[in-house]
Amino acid sequence: MxxxxxxxxxxxxxxxxxxxxxxxxxxxxxxxxxxxxxxxxxxxxxxxxxxxxxxxxxxxxxxxxxxxxxxxxxxxxxxxxxxxxxxxxxxxxxxxxxxxxxxxxxxxxxxxxxxxxxxxxxxxxxxxxxxxxxxxxxxxxxxxxxxxxxxxxxxxxxxxxxxxxxxxxxxxxxxxxxxLGLPPRVTAMTGVDAMVHAIEAYTTRHKKNPLSDALALRALTMLYDNIRIVIRDGNDARAREAMLLGSLFAGMAFANAPVGAVHALAYPLGGHYHLPHGLTNALVLLPVLEFNHPAAAKLYGELARAILPGQHFSDDDEAAGAFIGAMRALVAEMPFEQDLKSAGVPEGDLEMLAKDAMNVQRLLVNNPREVTYEDALAMYRAVY
Missing domain, CATH: 3.40.50.1970 (Rossmann fold)
Known part of the structure; x- marks a missing residue:
């Protein structure tokens, strides 16, 4: 029970x-x-x-x-x-x-x-x-x-x-x-931020529960289905409301089932370079998803079936791969920087960032897979 x-x-x-x-x-x-x-x-x-x-x-x-x-x-x-x-x-x-x-x-x-x-x-x-x-x-x-x-x-x-x-x-x-007046770049950054909240709440190692799961799944589906719409047409009130509700549901989920390595790696980027929080989450999302794949295949597969309902997968690993691919494609479409270099992060700072990320143990303990300093550094390098 x-x-x-x-x-x-x-x-x-x-x-x-x-x-x-x-x-x-x-x-x-x-x-x-x-x-x-x-x-x-x-x-x-x-x-x-x-x-x-x-x-x-x-x-x-x-x-x-x-x-x-x-x-x-x-x-x-x-x-x-x-x-x-x-x-x-x-x-x-x-x-x-x-x-x-x-x-x-x-x-x-x-x-x-x-x-x-x-x-x-x-x-x-x-x-x-x-x-x-x-x-x-x-x-x-x-x-x-x-x-x-x-x-x-x-x-x-x-x-x-x-x-x-x-x-x-x-x-x-x-x-x-x-x-309604949010420009596409801000819409994209904040929308991906909310999606990260839903993903990390659903895959957290601690306090995951049926209510947070239901909210995270609903949030991710609403956000995934509407983010491209509001990027194209910022005055679509129906899609804007769906995004706002998706963000709310994701917030309710991660407030009770806490986030993990995406946020832990994003925090030093925001602290040192004052990059928008949504952008920092988006920048490190894909390397963290790839890193977590071996430990979170079943959960990522469930997320894939939620956002890609018309697709059929032979097993959880294939579904998880499809989920990561879908998120990669979505992030690539967003009107914001796609790597740390473009965001103005000096390459010589990556080791310092990895050390700082390891101090965010409050969040790292929730990640589906244990993260070491070497892992954190490799993830920053992967998106440089």
């Missing part, structure tokens, strides 16, 4: 135009002064206009922090926390991609229960309570709106995570209209 624990956000709202109901949702949570965490681009582009109008109509004050940085540095998060405390807010909303939502999680926590960031990196070290929290994703990728982890960049350029059930939001609000 299966024994598992599955956690996620208690309320998920999905509707076109749902962001225009942010004021009502904030009212339901007892918020009178909301701290909106976002980035300057989204604010200047007017994506928050409807949400801000709904807050005003509901009589809720809004203070906007629009200085979120990609791969949020500790100092940026601390500045947001200090501003939130000074403003006297009683609720937080993350509005944007993973960096905005990860920042919002920690603002909601630290503005209510102050504690030093270096002391809470890891699993279950954070203390509560936190302020009420609403998450509004504007990309279909990170799934951060339904995960209990916030990833920051330390002063030494390491990417570290705060992992705690306290970071699950009260409400995840999905409005596909917010994603």
């Amino acid at each position: 299966s024994q598992f624990i599955f956690e996620t956000a208690p309320k998920i709202v999905c509707a076109q135009g749902a962001a225009n109901g942010l004021g009502e949702l904030a009212q339901q949570l007892g918020i009178s002064h909301l701290y909106l965490v976002t980035d300057r681009f989204l604010l200047d582009a007017g994506l928050l206009t409807g949400a801000l109008a709904s807050l005003d109509a509901a009589g809720i004050r809004a203070t906007v922090f629009a200085d979120v940085q990609a791969d949020p540095p500790e100092a940026s998060v601390q500045a947001a926390v200090e501003q939130a405390i000074a403003a006297g807010v009683d609720g937080v909303a993350g509005f944007g991609g993973g960096s905005s939502m990860d920042t919002a999680k920690l603002v909601a926590l630290l503005a209510k229960t102050p504690q030093a960031l270096p002391g809470i990196y890891g699993v279950g070290l954070a203390r509560g309570p936190r302020l009420p929290l609403i998450q509004v994703p504007t990309t279909a990728g990170t799934g951060s709106e339904v995960t209990a982890i916030s990833i920051l960049t330390t002063p030494s350029n390491e990417k570290k995570g705060v992992v705690s059930p306290l970071l699950y939001p009260d409400v995840a609000l999905l409005d596909s209209l917010l994603t």
Whole structure:
């Protein structure tokens, strides 16, 4: 019999135009002064206009922090926390991609229960309570709106995570209209990121369970079937919503069945060169799939049958090969850099990257196959 624990956000709202109901949702949570965490681009582009109008109509004050940085540095998060405390807010909303939502999680926590960031990196070290929290994703990728982890960049350029059930939001609000303006490159990077979440959740060595499996399979199918559509036509609202839901399902899956070597190898690339997280995952995905093939053939075969339903395979190994081939073909079509050299990574840094990847044991232990330093270095070289 299966024994598992599955956690996620208690309320998920999905509707076109749902962001225009942010004021009502904030009212339901007892918020009178909301701290909106976002980035300057989204604010200047007017994506928050409807949400801000709904807050005003509901009589809720809004203070906007629009200085979120990609791969949020500790100092940026601390500045947001200090501003939130000074403003006297009683609720937080993350509005944007993973960096905005990860920042919002920690603002909601630290503005209510102050504690030093270096002391809470890891699993279950954070203390509560936190302020009420609403998450509004504007990309279909990170799934951060339904995960209990916030990833920051330390002063030494390491990417570290705060992992705690306290970071699950009260409400995840999905409005596909917010994603219509995403350019093809961002759409591609975030979409592949979400696919990696589904793949790694399905093949994880720890905490894999029937719910995470069902969500990961559904997520991967939706993402695989729609990513090419939204690259060709970014205004296809139906496909955009499918991508957003796929990202959500993948987030729910990997929040409970944690990711592995793809993320472990991607983190040093983001930490040192500030490359987008979706791009770093995409760059190392294929070498990790090839490396894992001997240990994960059965699971990769199951993924192949999900995304390639019309094909028949003689055994799991053939199916796994077809799955890796399908992912290789998809990534090759995406409008982003295809190797580390093109992404600006110096070849002389590969050994340093492999050493840094080996420090991400929190994730490497979940990989279907044990990874050594030599393995990590070979995978970086394979995609240089």
